[in-house]
Amino acid sequence: MTAVTNAPPEKRSHGDQAPPKPRRRLGDLKVAMVFLIPATIGFVVFYIWPTLRGAYLSFTEYSLLEAPKFNGLDNYERMIHDSFFWNALGVTLEYVAINIGVQTVLAVAIAMLMYRLTKSITFRAAILLPYLVANVVVALVWYWMLDFQVGIVNQGLTWIGVDPVAFFGDSHWAIPTVAGINVWRHMGYTALLVFAGLQTIPTYVYEAAEVDGASELKTFWRITLPLLRPVLVMVLVVTMIGSFQIFDTIAVTTQGGPINSTRVIYYYIFERAFTRFDFGYASAMAMVLFAILAIVSLLQLRLLRAKESDLA
């Protein structure tokens, strides 16, 4: 994944072999500080400080109008009894499961097809195109195409004799629809990541399999997939973290409806913070989301033994 080809890390000790003179030990510290001034300002003000402040706010009651009031674990206790919170978590999990499941299978399929059929850059560029368009644009185009009455998809369904589906209006369909839209946006991008992984598998492995008379399917299951595992794990970690943060699509289409069926955790946090001005509670939920994401990534890396390659 982070297979940067032409950048061997420099293995030089800080002071080289020179006898430890005080000036040498500090090295280029002064210059480095100058070069780091802007980045450090940004890092401290917009990353470190808000992270600490966010953690603190999660233990307070804060409406933006008066100073935050410390209230211990009240927010977390409230969360346990908040059925909307649990609903939001459930909806988010459903979304992630559908989104990641379908997307990963399709991405591997596309990558395999490209790998076997064409290495054309035009093709790869075309398949990447949706990823470069804003979530909001993608959401609106599909909102139109999936419209109940005049959308082209329902027109197509009518032509083949299927009853039209209220993709956004039916509470059972809404989450799979949103998940599908984002599969459309991300599958080409994910396929390119997998494709890059496929290219790292040496061809002699395939040649050996062919000599042994292995079938195409068997080669895929026994060779390609196991050797692809480290790449797949990284792709899964990255796409899943992104998937948990679904917001844009829902904000411009269903806005949490119908009947709470698409109120994902990001959207619920947004609503709590910016329409109810319940910043303390929203921060506590963001904290929980943070913890969930950390656990999910660690579990994936562990379970799939990301760092080991079978090619040793």
Add this chain to the structure above:
Amino acid sequence: MRRPVSVGRILAWILLIVLLILTLFPFYWMLRTALSNNTALAGNPGSLLPVETTLGAFKRVLGLSTIEEAQAQGGSGASVNFWLYLRNSLVVATITTVCQVFFSAMAAYAFARLRWPGRDKVFALFLAALMVPPIFTTLPNFVLIKNLGLLNSFAGIILPGAFMTPFAIFFLRQFFLGISRELEEAAMIDGAGHRRIFFGMIIPMSAAPIATLAILTYINSWNDYFWPLLVGQQENVRVLTVALGVFRSQTPQGGPDWAGLMAATLIAALPMIILFLAFAKRITNSIGFSGIK
């Protein structure tokens, strides 16, 4: 390649082409709808060509047609001005990209080419920020921007992303590490300082990766929705993505102005599509190479 034409190969090609059509069709549909007359659209929802082809929808969202004209073609008649939002998006994306890439390059230079105690630990700390989900820092950042009185200003929208992102520093550091030290030492002997090495050597030698990063940053910044939605609601700083959301929520429930909406989405998407077509090879190749992005 290895085998002659087989049934499997033909099926594989068909599958790939179907996927390609699925990928590209919505773009065509955007265009087809945007070029249609909205009042005629509902009567002909399945037509593969524009219905009563007209540029009316574009004129409508760019504020170039009168209210009567707009309403005759199924617009709401409310004044919309996507020129303004286009300008705002340009301002935000351009300033964000220039500042972020430049400052990140400076930091990457300090992490890759300079030697100082604690360097790798500080770098690891910067990278650790990638783990924090954006919403977690967004809430306190909003409070900060509000307290600074920067709500509904370009500064408020741009500031959080202007100084650095961990990814940008990581990305550039990888390239800076690869530049040979001999060149740098030769320049030093000639009396060049770090400033001259940075501007005269490192930046020109890394022009390609810097350009790639700048393009990716520009696209991300252009497409961002969440942050500008929170801090840039007012019309004078409203960017395209936010404007699209507003336009969609203003459209009447009974007969939405689909043609207008698609014309607006096309205006928002087109600059990125053009940018992509111009740099397709560079962008496509950067994915998988740089890994996570």
